[in-house]
Amino acid sequence: MRNFNWLSPFFIVLVLLMSGAKPATEVPKPKDVELHGKIVCLAEEMHTHYKVELSGEHEHLDGVKTKDGKYYTFLRTSLSEALFVDKRLHEKDLIINGRVFPKTQLLEVTRIRSIRDGVVHELYYYCDTCYIRAVAPGNCDCCQAPVVLIERPLNVDSLIPSP
Numbered sequence: 729m730r731n732f733n734w735l736s737p738f739f740i741v742l743v744l745l746m747s748g749a750k751p752a753t754e755v756p757k758p759k760d761v762e763l764h765g766k767i768v769c770l771a772e773e774m775h776t777h778y779k780v781e782l783s784g785e786h787e788h789l790d791g792v793k794t795k796d797g798k799y800y801t802f803l804r805t806s807l808s809e810a811l812f813v814d815k816r817l818h819e820k821d822l823i824i825n826g827r828v829f830p831k832t833q834l835l836e837v838t839r840i841r842s843i844r845d846g847v848v849h850e851l852y853y854y855c856d857t858c859y860i861r862a863v864a865p866g867n868c869d870c871c872q873a874p875v876v877l878i879e880r881p882l883n884v885d886s887l888i889p890s891p
């Protein structure tokens with residue numbers, strides 16, 4: 729049998745190259761989060777805490793301030809639209825699920841719930857003529873009547889599929 733020992737340094741180099749080659753090209757992954765807090769205007773918060781001079785009629789920069797004082801900026805998507813347009817949600821204690829992107833505080837919202845009287849509530853919009861759910865206020869896709877905000881306790885009963 730022939731001796732292949734002279735090859736081993738090449739294998740070591742090859743293994744090192746393969747293991748070292750990955751991290752440079754790997755894109756860091758977004759982080760899944762569940763945040764408890766309230767909707768705030770981040771611009772106004774920065775004005776209050778850090779004296780940022782805002783222009784007279786500033787454009788609101790909506791985001792969430794968590795119970796432990798962290799700020800996240802909402803990305804505007806179909807699932808987060810309600811947070812921007814429905815001011816009733818600004819009064820509520822919310823549980824917001826979503827993804828935060830690497831090296832940012834940008835939040836992609838995937839789920840919104842509220843806490844009322846210590847009970848977690850599901851939040852959605854509903855047309856009671858067509859029995860259609862929607863994720864944001866506006867007119868029903870079917871009958872064009874405005875959908876209404878529903879805040880429903882999330883308990884054992886609500887495991888039954890929603891209307």
Ligand SMILES: [Zn+2]
Binds near residue numbers: 770787788789
């Ligand atoms: Zn504002």
Ligand SMILES: [Zn+2]
Binds near residue numbers: 858868872
């Ligand atoms: Zn309808």
